[in-house]
Amino acid sequence: MRTQTRPPSTGRSLEHPDRDLIRLEDVLHALSDPMRLQIVCALAGSEGEQSCSVFALPVSKSTTTHHFRVLRESGVITQIYRGTAKMNALRRDDLEELFPGLLDSVLTGAHRQAARLGEEGR
Amino acid sequence: MRTQTRPPSTGRSLEHPDRDLIRLEDVLHALSDPMRLQIVCALAGSEGEQSCSVFALPVSKSTTTHHFRVLRESGVITQIYRGTAKMNALRRDDLEELFPGLLDSVLTGAHRQAARLGEEGR
DNA sequence: CGGTTCGTACGATACCCATCGTAGTACGCC
DNA sequence: GGCGTACTACGATGGGTATCGTACGAACCG
Numbered sequence: 001m002r003t004q005t006r007p008p009s010t011g012r013s014l015e016h017p018d019r020d021l022i023r024l025e026d027v028l029h030a031l032s033d034p035m036r037l038q039i040v041c042a043l044a045g046s047e048g049e050q051s052c053s054v055f056a057l058p059v060s061k062s063t064t065t066h067h068f069r070v071l072r073e074s075g076v077i078t079q080i081y082r083g084t085a086k087m088n089a090l091r092r093d094d095l096e097e098l099f100p101g102l103l104d105s106v107l108t109g110a111h112r113q114a115a116r117l118g119e120e121g122r
Numbered sequence: 123m124r125t126q127t128r129p130p131s132t133g134r135s136l137e138h139p140d141r142d143l144i145r146l147e148d149v150l151h152a153l154s155d156p157m158r159l160q161i162v163c164a165l166a167g168s169e170g171e172q173s174c175s176v177f178a179l180p181v182s183k184s185t186t187t188h189h190f191r192v193l194r195e196s197g198v199i200t201q202i203y204r205g206t207a208k209m210n211a212l213r214r215d216d217l218e219e220l221f222p223g224l225l226d227s228v229l230t231g232a233h234r235q236a237a238r239l240g241e242e243g244r
Numbered sequence: 245c246g247g248t249t250c251g252t253a254c255g256a257t258a259c260c261c262a263t264c265g266t267a268g269t270a271c272g273c274c
Numbered sequence: 275g276g277c278g279t280a281c282t283a284c285g286a287t288g289g290g291t292a293t294c295g296t297a298c299g300a301a302c303c304g
Contacts, residue, residue: 012301020238024228024231024235025154028153028154028159029154031150032147032151032154033292034147037146037150051250052250053250053251059292059293059294061250061252062252062254062293062294062295062296063292065251065253066292067292070291083250083301083302084249085250098231098238099227099228099230099231099234099235100231101226101227101230102228102231104227105223105226106146106150106221106224108221108222109221109222109224113146113221116142134270134271155261155262157262173280174280174281175279175280175281181264182264182265183281184281184282184284185262185263187282187283188261188262192261205271206270206272206278207271207279208281245304247304248304249302249303250299250300250301251298251299251300251301252297252298252299252300254297254298255296256295257293258292258294259292261288261289261290262287262288262290263287263288264285264286265284265285265286266285267282268281268284269280269282270280270281270282271278271279271280272277272278272279272280273277273279274275274276274278
């Protein structure tokens with residue numbers, strides 16, 4: 001893996017809940033928004049970190065920031081600044097430890113639903 | 123199974139979404155409320171139907187009605203009138219068909235979280 | 245340094261929703 | 275018929291939240 005070109009994280013830091021403080025209700029709520037579910041599916045489909053801007057969501061930048069914050073504060077993703085970009089990654093291990101199988105079943109369900117609705121249900 | 127003493131359903135009917143119209147976002151939203159998650163856990167713990175009143179939720183009757191309606195309209199439970207009571211049951215088969223493993227992982231996650239938080243996290 | 249890119253902060257807005265109380269309906273039973 | 279139980283309908287209320295635009299900050303590049 002080519003990690004040598006990845007810029008180091010910068011001074012700015014972001015609050016993340018400790019694993020033991022992640023609550024199932026908050027995770028479910030975070031995933032219950034179509035926009036955020038789409039983000040999570042995209043993150044799961046690509047290994048490693050993705051910047052906020054690669055998703056091209058059909059909402060304003062402010063709204064995008066809002067959704068990523070909800071995902072981070074609920075414990076679904078980690079975020080870190082690298083240069084001007086903010087990189088996002090799923091907290092797969094933490095979620096699997098706390099709620100075994102949950103993330104996978106949500107991702108599978110989302111995938112099946114997209115197929116069932118003919119991709120129009122976005 | 124003793125079904126002979128169960129009163130038949132009465133004339134009043136209730137709207138339920140067809141299986142194919144159940145949406146993952148709606149299910150996740152329904153489950154993201156602590157009160158409703160508690161209801162679902164209780165329903166899962168007891169086989170068959172349960173009336174609305176056996177749960178003794180710490181909210182008013184109107185609010186209880188509201189939560190059961192959200193669960194029904196999102197496709198998580200079925201409801202049917204039997205005499206004066208309204209009986210509730212999980213739509214296990216439909217959910218399993220649409221979103222395999224989802225309900226089980228949520229239930230398991232809720233159970234583990236309750237244990238982790240020492241039952242105080244209700 | 246100046247410009248560009250990426251993301252944030254803040255206020256506004258409109259909508260959603262969890263909660264309640266009160267009044268009412270449906271059903272079973274006496 | 276009259277009563278009690280179980281649940282509903284409706285309106286109100288307060289808090290949450292998805293959305294936007296605008297103005298700002300932080301880092302990189304030339």
